[in-house]
Amino acid sequence: MIFEPIEIKNHLLTNRIVSAPLASLSSMEDGAPSEKSLEIYKRFAASGVALMMVEHHAINICGRTRPAQFLADSDDVATNHSAISTILKDGGVLCLVQINHAGAKIADPAVFDMEGYRPQSPSGIPVGDNWDKLGRKPEVMTLSEIKKTAEDFINAAVRMVEIAGYDGVQIHASHGYLLGQFLSPLTNRREDEYGGTEAKRARLLYEITDGIRQSLKDIPLSVRLGVADYLTGEKAKGLSTDDTVAVARELANLGVDIIGVTGNLCGFGVDRKDSAYFAPYAERIKSSIGSSALVECSGGIRDAVTADKMLRDDVCDFVGVGRLMLQDPDFVSRWKESC
Numbered sequence: 001m002i003f004e005p006i007e008i009k010n011h012l013l014t015n016r017i018v019s020a021p022l023a024s025l026s027s028m029e030d031g032a033p034s035e036k037s038l039e040i041y042k043r044f045a046a047s048g049v050a051l052m053m054v055e056h057h058a059i060n061i062c063g064r065t066r067p068a069q070f071l072a073d074s075d076d077v078a079t080n081h082s083a084i085s086t087i088l089k090d091g092g093v094l095c096l097v098q099i100n101h102a103g104a105k106i107a108d109p110a111v112f113d114m115e116g117y118r119p120q121s122p123s124g125i126p127v128g129d130n131w132d133k134l135g136r137k138p139e140v141m142t143l144s145e146i147k148k149t150a151e152d153f154i155n156a157a158v159r160m161v162e163i164a165g166y167d168g169v170q171i172h173a174s175h176g177y178l179l180g181q182f183l184s185p186l187t188n189r190r191e192d193e194y195g196g197t198e199a200k201r202a203r204l205l206y207e208i209t210d211g212i213r214q215s216l217k218d219i220p221l222s223v224r225l226g227v228a229d230y231l232t233g234e235k236a237k238g239l240s241t242d243d244t245v246a247v248a249r250e251l252a253n254l255g256v257d258i259i260g261v262t263g264n265l266c267g268f269g270v271d272r273k274d275s276a277y278f279a280p281y282a283e284r285i286k287s288s289i290g291s292s293a294l295v296e297c298s299g300g301i302r303d304a305v306t307a308d309k310m311l312r313d314d315v316c317d318f319v320g321v322g323r324l325m326l327q328d329p330d331f332v333s334r335w336k337e338s339c
Contacts, residue, residue, distance in 0.1 A: 050093065057097060059100065060156075161219055179204065228266065286317075
């Protein structure tokens with residue numbers, strides 16, 4: 001099943017393995033790729049995966065979580081990013097660029113030293129550990145700033161396809177970044193049209209998704225959706241799968257081709273030792289949306305037996321592999337031999 005072909009937007013993929021987005025920490029100061037970036041993606045291109053989600057690119061300067069993060073905020077920087085898309089496409093990989101805004105989630109306080117940077121958020125609620133050291137809080141976004149952010153997402157998507165040369169786009173709405181902050185009742189306490197109910201908390205994501213789909217009608221479009229604020233087996237809090245089932249259905253209605261299932265404020269389970277820990281969430285989403293969109297599941301998938309069973313049991317349509325890409329770049333060939 002892993003190596004059974006699948007088609008997406010007239011692209012025939014030879015396997016169901018997705019290279020999950022991995023922050024390479026290799027950006028130049030201006031948000032362009034460095035020589036280190038190119039070396040990393042040359043290794044990824046040779047891995048044998050059929051589909052790659054290329055690490056998150058901030059849509060504007062306020063969207064960076066750290067200075068060493070790619071940007072997608074100008075035509076010039078997009079031109080430089082074409083070096084990565086060329087490497088991947090020459091390697092036979094369908095490549096989608098992930099676009100993001102970090103909001104109140106700061107990975108490196110050095111972002112405050114960048115010209116023009118301001119920490120933005122739905123309701124001024126800090127996310128992550130760095131705020132305790134900073135002695136300050138993120139700003140509450142105005143309605144005009146929210147509208148501008150939606151425009152920046154759409155513009156970033158267009159330039160990264162039309163100028164940078166990526167095949168498609170993934171919208172990052174998980175791991176506690178800005179769109180995940182809007183989705184979660186723990187970080188979104190707004191009382192206007194962007195908060196108060198599940199539908200209103202998801203409104204910004206819907207507007208961005210619809211804007212990108214209308215601007216780029218024929219590309220593969222994905223949303224990486226944080227389906228809950230807690231990991232499987234933990235006590236429920238904040239955003240739940242009951243909330244995100246409705247979000248996933250609407251995203252499919254808006255023309256999303258792939259929904260990538262992961263965590264939201266709980267992150268991506270970096271310390272988990274168990275396998276395929278987001279599989280129950282993926283199965284819930286897939287059973288709810290049927291064939292209206294494909295579902296990708298990542299999180300602790302380390303072996304071919306687990307991956308193949310998930311696909312055969314209809315848990316998901318794609319398996320996402322992240323850390324294994326770094327640890328064992330030849331894993332795809334070994335999986336193929338074992339299947």
